[in-house]
Amino acid sequence: MRISVLDNDNVQADLICQVLNGAGHNCQAFDNGKDMLGQLRKDSTDLLIMDWQVNDVPAQEVLRRAKEKMAPNTPTMFLAGSAAEDDIVAGVTAGADDYLVKPLRRGELVARVQALLRRAYPSQNGAEQLQFGPYVFETRPGRLMMDGEQIDVTHKEFNLALLFFRNLGRPLSRAYIHESIWVRETAVPSRTMDTHVSRVRNKLRLRPENGFRLVPVYSYGYRLERLGA
Structure with a gap:
């Protein structure tokens, strides 16, 4: 919009x-x-x-x-x-x-x-489909596909992955990630965010051989990079 x-x-x-x-x-x-x-x-x-x-x-x-x-x-x-x-x-x-x-x-x-x-x-409130390379996000059912195969993710993992892809190449602060994903949860331990990021990285196979890399930004947050772009 x-x-x-x-x-x-x-x-x-x-x-x-x-x-x-x-x-x-x-x-x-x-x-x-x-x-x-x-x-x-x-x-x-x-x-x-x-x-x-x-x-x-x-x-x-x-x-x-x-x-x-x-x-x-x-x-x-x-x-x-x-x-x-x-x-x-x-x-x-x-x-x-x-x-x-x-x-x-x-x-x-x-x-x-x-x-x-x-x-x-x-x-205009029907299901929205967003594609980033081999990844397809269907927002209304909260379904995530990679190369045509569904990836089993939780609601927060889906939203976290979509947040990274919508900000591809941009470093996101921990505070911004917290406020975007854990909107009403004020006391979220740091390890909770790190665990979710790790799960997203593993489930989506965000590794260099697949063209993407999800990396920490020292003392700041995380950034999803598209390699060879």
Whole structure:
């Protein structure tokens, strides 16, 4: 899905896009309302996420003008400070579909975005099939195939493997992996993640002779590499 993000804070905007791109979306960030509205005149978006404290145009005006340019069913989400109750009231009153309170939590961001998209586009909620070389992921049944043969994986192993393939070549921090896979589990021992990574590596045979390599990144996390790419 195409997602537009409006945020004056470039660091936060980059983080949002990193998380949502990792979840399989196509995210584009804007640091001012004028540029974002200009883009909406030329191209459509499937979801708008905007910080309520934009600098160049009042947030209510940005949201009103954006809704004029987007399809009627396009959902909108805004970001508000933890103590900004007035912003929350104003955003909901202006017609936003949902909101998140900063600081953002990656797992919650993905979950809330997916919920909005499911409600807005029910006809597109069928099983998704993603292929990476010999590996085929079928998201609705949670089935994983390699060269046409099903691999026996648990739900978390499936999600972990898909996370690595969607971020092929990109180092993922342990914190990012934790928040993406163990969303509601706060106290996950380090060895639990390492065990799951080891199982994914073995079950999917992520070895150089098969063209992929899942390696640790010292003091950071893990990275899935495609060899010879």
